[in-house]
Amino acid sequence: MVLKAPTAMSTVIVRKADYEYPKIRTIVFEMLGSAEAPAIDAGTRVLIKPNFLAPAAPGKAVTTHPTIVRAAAEFALARGASVQISDSPAMGSFTKLLKKGGYEEMLEDLDVTVKPFEASIPVDVGDPFGTIDVARDAMAADVVINLAKLKTHTQMMLTLGVKNLFGCIVGLKKPEWHMRAGVDRQMFGHLIVSIFEAVGPAYTILDGILAMEGQGPGKSGTPRELGLLMGGKSAHAVDHVACLQVGLDPDTLETQRNARRMGVYDGSVHINGDLNILDDFQFPELGLLTMGPERLGRFMRRFVIQQPAVDNQACKLCGECWKYCPAGAISYTDRGISFNTDTCIRCYCCLEVCPHAAIRAKKPLAGRVLAWLTANR
Numbered sequence: 001m002v003l004k005a006p007t008a009m010s011t012v013i014v015r016k017a018d019y020e021y022p023k024i025r026t027i028v029f030e031m032l033g034s035a036e037a038p039a040i041d042a043g044t045r046v047l048i049k050p051n052f053l054a055p056a057a058p059g060k061a062v063t064t065h066p067t068i069v070r071a072a073a074e075f076a077l078a079r080g081a082s083v084q085i086s087d088s089p090a091m092g093s094f095t096k097l098l099k100k101g102g103y104e105e106m107l108e109d110l111d112v113t114v115k116p117f118e119a120s121i122p123v124d125v126g127d128p129f130g131t132i133d134v135a136r137d138a139m140a141a142d143v144v145i146n147l148a149k150l151k152t153h154t155q156m157m158l159t160l161g162v163k164n165l166f167g168c169i170v171g172l173k174k175p176e177w178h179m180r181a182g183v184d185r186q187m188f189g190h191l192i193v194s195i196f197e198a199v200g201p202a203y204t205i206l207d208g209i210l211a212m213e214g215q216g217p218g219k220s221g222t223p224r225e226l227g228l229l230m231g232g233k234s235a236h237a238v239d240h241v242a243c244l245q246v247g248l249d250p251d252t253l254e255t256q257r258n259a260r261r262m263g264v265y266d267g268s269v270h271i272n273g274d275l276n277i278l279d280d281f282q283f284p285e286l287g288l289l290t291m292g293p294e295r296l297g298r299f300m301r302r303f304v305i306q307q308p309a310v311d312n313q314a315c316k317l318c319g320e321c322w323k324y325c326p327a328g329a330i331s332y333t334d335r336g337i338s339f340n341t342d343t344c345i346r347c348y349c350c351l352e353v354c355p356h357a358a359i360r361a362k363k364p365l366a367g368r369v370l371a372w373l374t375a376n377r
Contacts, residue, residue, distance in 0.1 A: 010237035011036055014245075014273030017209050017229040019058075021067050024229075028071035031205055031231035038143045038202035042080030047141035048072050049201065051149040051164050052087035053217060054353065055097040061212040061223035063097070064147045066106035068207050068229070072145050073112050083110075086137055087167045088117040090174065091320045091353040117170045125194040128187075132177070135168040138199050146201035146235060150208035150226065150242055152216035154284045154348040154361045156189065159217045160242050161204040161235030162255045165196040175326030178347040185286075188347075189254030190262070196235065196255075197264055204235035206242055213246075213282040219357040222282065236265035246281040284361060302341040304367040308350050312336045314358035321350035321359060 013034065015027045031037065040046060050069050056062035069085060076083045085107070089097055094116040098104040107114060120133035138144060148164035156163060169177060181188040208228040212221040228245065232238045236259045243250040250256045250267070259265035285306065315336060322330040322337065329344040330337055339350075351359045 009268040009270050010232055010234035011270045011272050012230055012232040012234075012237050012241045014241065014271060014275060015229050016227055016274075018227060019065055019067050019209060021070070024065075024067040025071045025074065027229050028068060028205065028231075029075055031229075032072065032075045032145070032203060034231075036203075036233035040076055040079045040081050040143055044076070044079070044081040045140070045142045046076040046081045046083050047138055047144045048076075048083060048085045048147060049138065049144060049164065049167065050085065050087055050147040051151075051159075051167070051207075052089050052094075052097055052101070054089055054219075054355065055092040055100040056219065057100060058102050059210070059223065060219060061149070061151065061210045061221065062217070062219060063101050064149050064207050065209065066102040068147055068205060069103060070106045070110065072147060072205065073107065073110055076143075076145070077111065081143075083112040084137060084141070085112055085114045086117050086135070088135065088170045088174070090349070091324060091355065117168065120170050120173070123198050125191075125198045129191060129194055132195070133170065133173055134195065134198060135170050138165075138168040144199060144201040146204040148204060148206045148235070148238075149212070149217075150206055150246075151212035152214060152221055152282075152284050154215055154217075154351055155185065155286070155346065156192075156254055157283060157286060158239075158243070158246075158248070158253060160239040160255075161206055162196045162239055162259070163192050164204075164235075165199050165201065166192050168195065168199050172324075175324055175347075175349055178349060179326035179345065185254055186258070189258040192255055193258045193262060193264065197262075201235060203233055204231065204238045206230040206238050208242065208245070211246075215284050215351065215360055218352045218354060220351055220354065220360060224281070226278075234265065234269075237269040240265075240267065240269050241271055241275070245275050245277060246283075247278045248281075248283070285363070303364050305346070306361055306363045306367065307341055307344060307346065308339050308348060308359050309362035310337050310339075311358045311360065314356050316356050316358070318355060320353045320355060324349050324353045
């Protein structure tokens with residue numbers, strides 16, 4: 001796959017918003033009708049890719065709000081397009097997700113196809129990954145509209161527009177790629193950007209009306225009202241502006257760094273709208289994935305480096321975490337679960353998929369003491 005170089009400066013539209021449908025519809029229609037938006041005509045096959053991480057009520061800020069999904073679908077239908085809405089949830093049934101998330105009710109009167117990604121096709125995403133399996137429906141669409149959610153991510157800091165396309169990797173192929181990227185956060189960021197560029201969404205809208213801070217992107221995160229909707233042709237530019245909004249240097253986000261290294265984003269962006277930059281947004285602590293000399297590695301991984309930890313009071317032993325763990329690092333008995341710190345790759349998939357918010361990223365006591373000593377020496 002040959003990556004295309006960025007061209008002109010990208011515009012990112014930023015609008016104050018809430019989830020009142022008439023307002024959402026007006027803003028989404030403005031974004032998708034803007035000069036940089038894709039041409040959608042009669043017969044265009046439009047694929048809408050929301051963030052459908054897991055079954056959750058809209059107020060949990062886990063998934064893209066249903067009003068935004070409906071508005072994008074209405075826009076495409078009004079232009080005569082055929083519309084499909086799809087994702088590959090990390091856990092839970094697709095039917096349950098549609099019902100619990102309010103999508104079933106919101107979309108019931110629209111002539112759209114709503115289904116999970118199922119079949120994949122091999123796609124060359126370039127070095128060093130080569131050919132990987134990507135959702136057939138995403139690659140076959142004429143236009144992909146990317147409806148992402150502004151959330152924190154315990155492994156990658158934030159999950160925004162670019163990372164939302166990782167959902168085009170179907171089912172258990174996602175944790176498989178977590179495992180193949182290993183403990184290298186930069187390599188995983190490169191993989192995410194490669195997949196994004198292969199799918200090539202035509203427009204990205206980021207739901208930051210009710211965002212998520214803390215230990216996202218699943219139910220362990222904390223909803224945070226920002227009241228903003230952002231949209232642009234370039235998801236890299238949208239993610240850039242989102243970082244600015246929450247007070248994060250965009251160059252610290254791995255997907256942004258990799259996009260620049262790969263030559264697909266040069267950091268040029270025009271903001272159409274107003275930002276109210278936050279200085280108190282709560283980010284997850286990104287612990288080191290490896291630490292210390294190799295001979296001390298096991299000690300460091302067990303007693304110093306940040307790792308997943310379970311709240312046994314909240315854990316229901318539902319099995320989602322150990323079924324999804326790409327490293328097979330979770331064992332369980334009727335008394336609870338435990339993590340093998342030697343094999344855990346710190347991808348935090350377990351935290352992401354836990355339906356009971358029972359898993360946190362936690363630094364062991366020795367690690368906390370070391371961090372305190374380092375900060376106060």
